[in-house]
Amino acid sequence: MSSKKNTKLYAFDEVTEISTPVNQMFTLKALTENDIQDIAIYKKFEEAEFELVKYLKKGICCWIVSNNE
Numbered sequence: 001m002s003s004k005k006n007t008k009l010y011a012f013d014e015v016t017e018i019s020t021p022v023n024q025m026f027t028l029k030a031l032t033e034n035d036i037q038d039i040a041i042y043k044k045f046e047e048a049e050f051e052l053v054k055y056l057k058k059g060i061c062c063w064i065v066s067n068n069e
Contacts, residue, residue: 010022022043024043024066024067025041025043026041026042026043026044026045026048026065026066027039027064027065027067028042028051028052028055028062028063028064028065029063029064029065030055030061030062031060031062039051039062045064045066048064049064
């Protein structure tokens with residue numbers, strides 16, 4: 001029996017308080033004290049990019065990872 005990989009991506013909607021499937025999401029990751037941490041997950045690239053700039057201005061090494069369906 002082969003295992004089927006679940007490729008559905010879900011994002012939590014703060015307004016409806018329900019997780020819904022999305023085609024893509026963007027994770028903001030940061031390197032702190034030799035550890036890679038997930039900062040937040042965004043539905044839109046522009047949101048992730050805006051937060052990325054704020055962290056980079058503080059001198060924190062971070063990047064955006066795109067998770068597409």
